[in-house]
Amino acid sequence: MIGTLQGGKTLSPQREGLYREVFEHSPVVIRVEDWSRVKVMIDGLARRGVKDWRRYFERRPDQLAKAIELCACVDMSAAALSLYRPAGKGKLREPAADPVAAELTAFRDQIVSAVGGAARFAIDTSETTSDGSDIFTRVHGVIPPAHRDDWSLVIFTVEDITERRRAEAALIESNARAVQAHKRTISAMESIAQGFALYDADDRLVLSNSRYRELLYPDMQNQVLVGMTFEEIVRNAAARGLIEDAEGDAETWVAQRVANHRNPGADHPQRRSSGQWVQITESKTEEGDIVAIYTDITKLKNADQELLDANRFLDNQSRELEEMAQHLIQARDQAELANRVKSEFLANMSHELRTPLNAIIGFSEVIKRSMFDAADNKKVLEYAEDINESGLLLLGLINEILDLTKVEAGKTELYEENVDVSKALRSCLAMISQQAEEAGIGIECDSAPETLVLYADENKFKQIFVNLLSNAIKFTPSGGNVRIRIWYSRDNGFVYQVADIGIGIALADIPIALTPFRQIDSSLNRKYKGTGLGLPLTKALVELHGGSLDLQSEVGIGTIVTVRFPAERIV
Secondary structure, X not given: OOOEOOOOOEOOHHHHHHHHHHHHOOOOEEEEEEOHHHHHHHHHHHHOOOOOHHHHHHHOHHHHHHHHHHOEEEEEOOHHHHHHOOOOHHHHHXXXXXXXXXXXXXXXXXXXXXXXXXXXXXXXXXXXXXXXOEEEEEEEEEXXXXXXXOOOOEEEEEEEOHHHHHHHHHHHHHHHHHHHHHHHHHHHHHHOOOEEEEEOOOOEEEEEOHXXXXXHOOOOHHHOOOOOEHHHHHHHHHHOOOEHHHOOOHHHHHHHHHHHHHOOOOOEEEEEOOXXXXXXXXXXXXXXXXXXXXXXXXXXXXXXXXXXXXXHHHHHHHHHHHHHHHHHHHHHHHHHHHXXXXXXXXXXXXXXXXXXXXXXXXXXXXXXXXXXXXXXXXXXXXXXXXXXXXXXXXXXHHXXXXXXXXXXXXXXXXXXXXXXXXXXXXXXXXXXHXXXXXXXXXXXXXXXXXXXXXXXXXXXXXHHHXXXXXXXHHHOOOOOEEEEEEEEEOOOEEEEEEEOOOOOOOXXXXXXXXXXXXXXOHHHHHHOOOOOOHHHHHHXXXXXXXXXXXXXXXXXXXXXXEEEEOHHHEO
């Protein structure tokens, strides 16, 4: 077969000798087989309807074994003796010793390839040599064109890849051990509570655990990658606002942090923007690598802070107690002052109360002791008028004292209702008109809108207005005027002013005039027949409505009192 070329031509003895020499001394095994009987078997099965040959031979291994027996070994190169180590070539040609065909799976794949029309095919397989040794081979098969119809000539080359496979297996095993060791290292790193990171001599991240990323870079865990430089990582963290110390001047902080990292020193804490505290421990290996350990010391820092806060709290408590003691001393002094003020007020008021009371008693005694005829009726009438005036004055004094005392005790109740402001002001002006007429005082008053309604205590609303108007008339010289201005808005509320051109009040005395039981000058109160309680009482009644009273005055010029009711009281 070796001596015949394709097409049936015969080689010359010289050429045949050359090809035989090449065949015999080939460095790889060359095996020549005759599969013609296998082809006859395959054709017969095809006529019976077999199409899926792989599936067929998987289900009928007996047929595959039969096909193996039909293979005939024609020749093989001398290299086969070295590979399979038989007693001679004759042994290799025996079917029972056929190392290629003995591998059912390999032979099945060859048959399937050939049936599929493949002229060339290759497989890797394991075989057992004549002396029982296991070897790995790579088999390349080819059916020459002239023999593709009958498979009478199939040529195989067999390459021994045992050492390669063993080397690959050893490498795989070594890699497996390395992978396992790496897994154990990773597992060990993941099991510790501290963050761990390893940077190489070029300051690039080599290895880290998840705790490192969770602790230091919670918002950019997926952006901390192996191969990144330490500077890249901390710069990104500073840009994201993760580091409190970097706020304000990130570039300076990054430069300093990188310098400290490359030249590790003592452990140092770092405050994160999240409020966490991290203790950083860095060291350099002999190879120049940098090992970093990051420990969460937030609880420790919080405990220190809590202790510091506790000490501050105790200090604050001590100061507050001292301040409270001072306040108590001040309150005591103010109470004593208030008692003195009330005592002085009562001492001064004794004259104010006695004067009308003595007039009442005196005139009543005169009436009691005297006998009057019809001609003296005029005198009796004068006495009666004096008694009435003194009684009314005394009643007013007592009412002011009682009203103010009731307000201060918090027992004054408001009986609130919708008040027609225009109607109420007209009523007040009617009540005060006689006093103004007798004093020779003119009253100028803006007209209140007819539709303006205020939610308030009507009696106290009138009392406030009458008190202010009465005061203005009392302290305005005869021939003068009292001016009343009125305005309102949904934003500013209801406001009115009572302005006089009276004696006025010094700036320093205004707080005294508005303080209960404080008197600026008792001689003025006696002159103008008053207790000095009118303004404090009026202010208190305004404030009960949620409003405010403002007093502006200048000695010799006059006084302006502004009363403001809040906007929510406008209906």
